[in-house]
Amino acid sequence: MDDHVDVAEPIIGDEERENLRNVLDSGRFLQGEFVEEFEKKWANYVGTKNAVAVTNGTAAIQLSLKALGLEPGDEVIVPSLTFGSTATAVVHQAGVPVFADIDRELYTLDHTDLERCLSDETFAIMPVHLYGHPAEMDEIRAFADEHDLYVIEDAAQAHGASYKNDIVGSIGDVGCFSFYATKNITTGEGGIVTTDNDAVAEQLRMLRSHGMANRDQHVTLGYNYRMSELNGAIGTAQIDRLNRFNERRKEISGRLLDALDDLNWLQPATVRDYVEHAYFWAPFEVQTEKIGMSGKEVWENLREQGVETRHRYNDPLYDQPVFARHRGFNSDFPWSANPNDHDYDLSLPNVEAVVGSMIGLPNHPNLTEEEIQYVIETVREFDTVAQVR
Ligand SMILES: Cc1ncc(COP(=O)(O)O)c(C=O)c1O
Structure with missing residues (x-):
C-alpha cells in the first residue's frame, strides 16, 4: 500500500474485457446486441417493463422530460442539494427548475416543502436518491398524484437501493441512472431510463436516435444520445456483479x-x-x-x-451562477417563457445547515x-x- 486510498475505483473484470474484445473484433461499435442485453438485464433488475440506454445520466433526465411531454416554461421541482445536472437537464429541455429544501436527516428532497414550490406551471417532481439513500417516495408520490404531476426519480447515485422493497427506478413514472466511472457500476460513460410505460419508452427510443421513426423521417426533435456497444459490453457484465x-x-x-x-x-x-x-x-x-x-x-x-x-x-444549486443569473440559452430563456418570476435569491434552512x-x-x-x-x-x-x- 502506498499511503494513498482512492475514494472510488471502477472494477473491471475478465467478462468486461472479453465482451469488449468481442466488440472490437466485430467492428460493430454502434448500439447493438450488447446494449440490448444490457437494457433487458437492467429492466429485469429494477423491475420495470422497459429500460432505454443512453449516453449518460444527464441525457437520461433530459430525454425523460421530453418523452413525458414537458413544454418550454414548465416547472420541475428538484432538491437544492444535488449534482448540477439534475437541474441543468431541466433547462436543456427548456423547463424551469424550482428548488425545494432537503430533509434535515436524509438530505433528500423535503416533501413538506412541495406545497411552497407548487404552481400552475408545475409539471413534475424529481427526487434524488442522494448518496445512495432513497428519498421519501410514498409522500412524494402521494403529493404528485394529488396534483397530477409526474415523478422522475434521479437514481444516478443509487443503483440497487430499495424503498419499502421496491428497487429505485421502479417507483416513479420514470427512473434515471448514470453509469459514470465512479458510480456503483459503470459503463465508462452511460445512462439509462427505466419505465413501465410502453409509450414513454417508445418515445425515448426515438428521441435518443435523432427523433427518427424510420430510416427516412425525423418525426420529432431528437438527439444522438445512443449508447455505444463498447459501453453496453462493459455494462452488461457489471450488472451481474x-x-x-x-x-x-x-x-x-x-x-x-x-x-x-x-x-x-x-x-x-x-x-x-x-x-x-x-x-x-x-x-x-x-x-x-x-x-x-x-x-x-x-x-x-x-x-x-x-x-x-x-x-x-459545497453550494446550494440556487446559488450556482447558471441558475442565479438565469443563463439558459445565452439569454434568460427558458425563464422568460415562464409566467412565474423565479428569482433564486433563496436561503432554505436545511440546505443552508448542511451545505x-x-x-x-x-x-x-x-x-x-x-x-x-x-x-x-x-x-x-x-x-x-x-x-x-
Ligand atoms: C444526482 C445525479 N444526477 C445526475 C447525474 C448526471 O449523470 P452523468 O454524469 O452520467 O451525466 C449525476 C452524476 O453523475 C448525479 O450524481
Whole structure:
C-alpha cells in the first residue's frame, strides 16, 4: 500500500474485457446486441417493463422530460442539494427548475416543502436518491398524484437501493441512472431510463436516435444520445456483479461507521429502516462547530494524509451562477417563457445547515483490509490533531 486510498475505483473484470474484445473484433461499435442485453438485464433488475440506454445520466433526465411531454416554461421541482445536472437537464429541455429544501436527516428532497414550490406551471417532481439513500417516495408520490404531476426519480447515485422493497427506478413514472466511472457500476460513460410505460419508452427510443421513426423521417426533435456497444459490453457484465459490489460497500461502510462512532464531530448519516441504502457514499456530516473547521478543510486535510474523500455539495444549486443569473440559452430563456418570476435569491434552512459539511469516506469494493485500516487510523489521528488545534 502506498499511503494513498482512492475514494472510488471502477472494477473491471475478465467478462468486461472479453465482451469488449468481442466488440472490437466485430467492428460493430454502434448500439447493438450488447446494449440490448444490457437494457433487458437492467429492466429485469429494477423491475420495470422497459429500460432505454443512453449516453449518460444527464441525457437520461433530459430525454425523460421530453418523452413525458414537458413544454418550454414548465416547472420541475428538484432538491437544492444535488449534482448540477439534475437541474441543468431541466433547462436543456427548456423547463424551469424550482428548488425545494432537503430533509434535515436524509438530505433528500423535503416533501413538506412541495406545497411552497407548487404552481400552475408545475409539471413534475424529481427526487434524488442522494448518496445512495432513497428519498421519501410514498409522500412524494402521494403529493404528485394529488396534483397530477409526474415523478422522475434521479437514481444516478443509487443503483440497487430499495424503498419499502421496491428497487429505485421502479417507483416513479420514470427512473434515471448514470453509469459514470465512479458510480456503483459503470459503463465508462452511460445512462439509462427505466419505465413501465410502453409509450414513454417508445418515445425515448426515438428521441435518443435523432427523433427518427424510420430510416427516412425525423418525426420529432431528437438527439444522438445512443449508447455505444463498447459501453453496453462493459455494462452488461457489471450488472451481474452489482449485488456483490453493494454488499461489500455496505460492509465497509458499516465498519467505518462503527470504528468512528465515538468522534463527536463526525456524524453518520441516518438510514431509515425501510430502505436498502446503496452506499454510493459512506456519508458523514462534519459538525463544523465541534471541530472548528469546514467540511472542505477536513476534506483537504485528509487528502494530504492520503485519504481521498468525497466532499459534495459545497453550494446550494440556487446559488450556482447558471441558475442565479438565469443563463439558459445565452439569454434568460427558458425563464422568460415562464409566467412565474423565479428569482433564486433563496436561503432554505436545511440546505443552508448542511451545505459544505458532507463528506464521504472511501468504501469501494476493491479496498483492501490494509486500506480500510489506514482510513480508520488516519481519521482517528486527524481527530487527535484537530482537537488540540
Ligand atoms: C444526482 C445525479 N444526477 C445526475 C447525474 C448526471 O449523470 P452523468 O454524469 O452520467 O451525466 C449525476 C452524476 O453523475 C448525479 O450524481
